[in-house]
Amino acid sequence: MGGLARRVSYEKALQEQVGRSIAVLQVDAGNFLSDDLTLPAMAAEARVKNEWVLKSFDQFKFGAANVSPRDLPYLSELMKKPVHSESLKRFPFLSRVISANVVPASADVAAFKPYIIEELRGSRLGTKPLKVAIIGVSDTQGTPGNIVSGYKFLDPIAALKPLLLELRPKVDLIVVLAYVDRPTAKLIGTGTTGIDLIVAAYQLPLIQSGG
Amino acid sequence: MRNTLQTTVNLTLALLLSTAWISTTSVQAQLGSPSGGVNAKAMAERLGADDGFAVSLQYSGDIHGSLETCG
Structure with missing residues (x-):
C-alpha cells in the first residue's frame, strides 16, 4: 500500500505540523479502479x-472520486439495480463516486450522484465551515460511441452549466474533477x-501532448 | 477570459506536477525524523513558510486499482 x-x-x-488546525480534502479525478475484468488471468486479482481501493477510500475519508470510462466495468457491476443496495452496504464509499455527465443508459443500473458537498472545518477556518462542492465529469477516452458498460456520456460542459448555476449560491468553493484531456480541461474552464x-x-x- | 484560462491551466498543471513530485519521493525520507515523528525542518522546506493556509486539497488520478507506489 x-x-x-x-x-x-x-x-x-x-x-501534525500545523497542530491539526487545517482541513484536508482528499479527492480522486478518475480511473481509480482496474478495468482488467475481461482477462481471465487478471479478473480475480x-x-x-x-475492493480494497473502495474500502481504503472510505477508511481514509476521501471526499469524492470521479467516474471515468475505465472505472465503469467494475462500478457497473456494483451499480446494477438488484445489487445496488447491498453494494452500498459493502462499500459505503460508492455513495461518493460521482459524475454529472455519466448517466444510466438503461433502467438496469443506478445513477451516480452528480456532486458532493463537503463542509470543511478547522480552527484556521474559524467557526463557520467552508462549503465545497465537488462535481465530476469525464469523456469516453476514445471509446467508440458514447455508451460504456451501460452508462451514457453526456457533454461535460452542458452537464456542468446548470449545476454551477444551482451550486454557486450555496457553496464557498466549487471543485471539478475532470477525467478529460488537456484541451477539454481548458474548454471546461473557459466555457463555464x-x-x-x-x-x-x-x-x-x-x-505529454500540447493543447 | 485569458486570465481565467491561464489561472485554470496553471492550477491544473501545478496540481499535476505536485502529485508527480510527491509520488516520486518518500514521505518518510522527506518528512520523517529518525524517531518516527514529523521532521519540522523538512516539512518547512517542502511547504515553504506557513502563510496561515486553512485548507489542503490533496488528490490523485489514474491509480487504476493500485494502492502501491507507482499507480
Missing part, C-alpha cells in the same frame, strides 16, 4: 484490488463560469 499509505502519511504529517478549481487526469497524454 505504498501509494495510498504515503498519501495518508503525508496528510498526517501535515496536520482486479476485483480484489478494486463559477468553477474555482479543475483537477484533471487523463493518463500520460494530459501531460
Whole structure:
C-alpha cells in the first residue's frame, strides 16, 4: 500500500505540523479502479484490488472520486439495480463516486450522484465551515460511441452549466474533477463560469501532448 | 477570459506536477525524523513558510486499482 499509505502519511504529517488546525480534502479525478475484468488471468486479482481501493477510500475519508470510462466495468457491476443496495452496504464509499455527465443508459443500473458537498472545518477556518462542492465529469477516452458498460456520456460542459448555476449560491468553493484531456480541461474552464478549481487526469497524454 | 484560462491551466498543471513530485519521493525520507515523528525542518522546506493556509486539497488520478507506489 505504498501509494495510498504515503498519501495518508503525508496528510498526517501535515496536520501534525500545523497542530491539526487545517482541513484536508482528499479527492480522486478518475480511473481509480482496474478495468482488467475481461482477462481471465487478471479478473480475480482486479476485483480484489478494486475492493480494497473502495474500502481504503472510505477508511481514509476521501471526499469524492470521479467516474471515468475505465472505472465503469467494475462500478457497473456494483451499480446494477438488484445489487445496488447491498453494494452500498459493502462499500459505503460508492455513495461518493460521482459524475454529472455519466448517466444510466438503461433502467438496469443506478445513477451516480452528480456532486458532493463537503463542509470543511478547522480552527484556521474559524467557526463557520467552508462549503465545497465537488462535481465530476469525464469523456469516453476514445471509446467508440458514447455508451460504456451501460452508462451514457453526456457533454461535460452542458452537464456542468446548470449545476454551477444551482451550486454557486450555496457553496464557498466549487471543485471539478475532470477525467478529460488537456484541451477539454481548458474548454471546461473557459466555457463555464463559477468553477474555482479543475483537477484533471487523463493518463500520460494530459501531460505529454500540447493543447 | 485569458486570465481565467491561464489561472485554470496553471492550477491544473501545478496540481499535476505536485502529485508527480510527491509520488516520486518518500514521505518518510522527506518528512520523517529518525524517531518516527514529523521532521519540522523538512516539512518547512517542502511547504515553504506557513502563510496561515486553512485548507489542503490533496488528490490523485489514474491509480487504476493500485494502492502501491507507482499507480
